[in-house]
Amino acid sequence: MHFSFTEEKLNKRKRWLWYLFDVGNSAYAAVVILAIYAAYFKGHVVGGAEGSRLWGLSVGIAMLVVAVISPVLGVIADYTGQKKRFLIYFTALSVVSTALLFFVQKGDILLGMVLFIFAEIGYRGGQVFYNSLLPEVAERDEMGQVSGNGWAIGLMGGIVCLLIVLALVTFIEGTWIVRFSLVITAVYFAVFAIPLFLWFQEKGGDKKLLPGENVFSIAYKKLRNTVQSVRDHKEFVRYIIAFLIYNDGILMAINFAAIFGAVMFGLEQQQIIIFMILIQFTSVIGAYVSGWIADKRSGKVSLVVFLLLMIGAIVGLFVVETVIGFFIIGGVAGLALSSVQAVSRAMVGALSPPGRSAEFYGFFAVAGRTSSFIGPTIYGFVAAGAAVYFEAQGENASFLWFRLLEGGAPFAEQLGQRVAILLVILFLVVGLFILLQVDEQSARQQAEKPVPSL
Numbered sequence: 001m002h003f004s005f006t007e008e009k010l011n012k013r014k015r016w017l018w019y020l021f022d023v024g025n026s027a028y029a030a031v032v033i034l035a036i037y038a039a040y041f042k043g044h045v046v047g048g049a050e051g052s053r054l055w056g057l058s059v060g061i062a063m064l065v066v067a068v069i070s071p072v073l074g075v076i077a078d079y080t081g082q083k084k085r086f087l088i089y090f091t092a093l094s095v096v097s098t099a100l101l102f103f104v105q106k107g108d109i110l111l112g113m114v115l116f117i118f119a120e121i122g123y124r125g126g127q128v129f130y131n132s133l134l135p136e137v138a139e140r141d142e143m144g145q146v147s148g149n150g151w152a153i154g155l156m157g158g159i160v161c162l163l164i165v166l167a168l169v170t171f172i173e174g175t176w177i178v179r180f181s182l183v184i185t186a187v188y189f190a191v192f193a194i195p196l197f198l199w200f201q202e203k204g205g206d207k208k209l210l211p212g213e214n215v216f217s218i219a220y221k222k223l224r225n226t227v228q229s230v231r232d233h234k235e236f237v238r239y240i241i242a243f244l245i246y247n248d249g250i251l252m253a254i255n256f257a258a259i260f261g262a263v264m265f266g267l268e269q270q271q272i273i274i275f276m277i278l279i280q281f282t283s284v285i286g287a288y289v290s291g292w293i294a295d296k297r298s299g300k301v302s303l304v305v306f307l308l309l310m311i312g313a314i315v316g317l318f319v320v321e322t323v324i325g326f327f328i329i330g331g332v333a334g335l336a337l338s339s340v341q342a343v344s345r346a347m348v349g350a351l352s353p354p355g356r357s358a359e360f361y362g363f364f365a366v367a368g369r370t371s372s373f374i375g376p377t378i379y380g381f382v383a384a385g386a387a388v389y390f391e392a393q394g395e396n397a398s399f400l401w402f403r404l405l406e407g408g409a410p411f412a413e414q415l416g417q418r419v420a421i422l423l424v425i426l427f428l429v430v431g432l433f434i435l436l437q438v439d440e441q442s443a444r445q446q447a448e449k450p451v452p453s454l
Helices: 006-037 037-046 050-081 085-102 109-131 140-171 175-199 215-232 233-266 270-295 301-317 323-351 357-392 411-435 440-445
Strands: none
Touching: 006 085, 006 109, 006 140, 006 175, 006 233, 006 270, 037 050, 037 109, 037 175, 037 233, 037 270, 037 357, 050 109, 050 215, 050 233, 050 357, 050 411, 085 109, 085 175, 085 440, 140 175, 140 270, 140 323, 215 233, 233 270, 233 301, 233 323, 233 357, 233 411, 233 440, 270 301, 270 323, 301 323, 301 411, 323 357, 323 440, 357 411
C-alpha cells in the first residue's frame, strides 16, 4: 500500500504512541507481578505455603473477571470506535489500585488481595483494547515485527523502572520502600500511558443506533455474530485452544517466578529484582528475534521455536539446585517468555477479519484470561497442598533425588514448588502439540473472506 509523506509520518507517530504505552504497561508487570509484590505478598503479608495458594487465587479471580467482561467490552469498543476510551478507564483503575498497594502491610491479607485484583483487572482488561489497536498501527504483513518491537521497547522501559526500584531498595532499608516502589510504578505507568490518551487518533467513529437499541443490545448481537463467524474459522479456533493451554504454562511461570526464587534459594528483594532485570533484558532480544522470524517465516514457526526453548528452560528449573543455575535458566526463559506472548498477540491480528479486531481479540482475551484463572490457581493450590503433604511426612519427606537447599524455605515448601513446576511443563507440551496441528496458511486465507456484520 502506498502512503504519502504526511500519512507515513502520522502512522509512525501513532506507532510510537502505541509503543510508549507498552513501556508503562511493562513496568507494572515487571514490578508488581514479577519482582516486588508477588514475593512481598507471599512472604511478608501472608507467609508460608498459604501465601502461594492465596497469590494464585488472587491472580485467578482477576483473570476470571476479565474473561467474563472482555468479549462484551471488545464488541462495544469496536462498534462505537472507542477502544481508547475503555483503555483509559482500565488503565486508571490499574494505576490507582497499584498506588494504593502502598498501604498493604503484614497481615493485611484481604486488603492486599482486593487491591491487587483491581490492579490486575485494570491491567489485563486494558490489554484487550491496547492489543486491538495493533491493526491501526501495522499492516497485516508487518504485525509480527511491530508487535515484537512494541514488546521489546516496553520491556526496556520495564528494565528502567526496575533499575530505579533496585537503587531505592538497595540504599534504603525497610519494607516501606518496597511498598513505595509500587507508588513509583503507578506514576511511571501513568506517565507513559498519557501520550497515547492525548494524541492517538482512532480510525472510524460512532455508528448511529436504531430506535430501541443500545450499546449492550448491539454488543449481544455482535457477540453472537462473532461466535458464529469464529466457528467458521476452524484453524483460528484450533489456534486459540493451543494458546489457551500453552499460555497457562507461560503465565504460571511468570506469576510464580519470584516466589520460586524466594522459596528455593531464599533470594532477597535485591536479588529478585536483578533476576527480573535479567529476564527483561533477554526478553527484549527474544521479542525482536521472534518478530523477525514471524515475518520472514511464519508466526507458527516462531511460536514453535520459542515454545521448545521455554519447555527446555522449565525442565531446567525443575532440576536446578544452585542460584547461578537459577539465573542462567531465567535468562533462557526470558528469551522465550515475551517472544511467545508477542507472536501470539500478532497472530490474532493476522488471523482475524478486517474490521473485527476487537471482537477477535476479545476471544483471544477470553482464552488467555480463562487459562490464567485455571493455571495460577491450580499452581498455588498444588504447591501449597504438596507442601502440607510433605510436611506431614516429617523427616521422611522425599521427592525423587532432591535435597534441602540451604537458605531457602522449609524442605516441604521447596518440594511443593518442585511438584507444581511439573504442571507448567505439562501445559506447555500439550499446547505445543495442538499448535503443531494448526494450518496457519489456511487460517490466514479464511480471515480474508467476508464475514456477516450488523
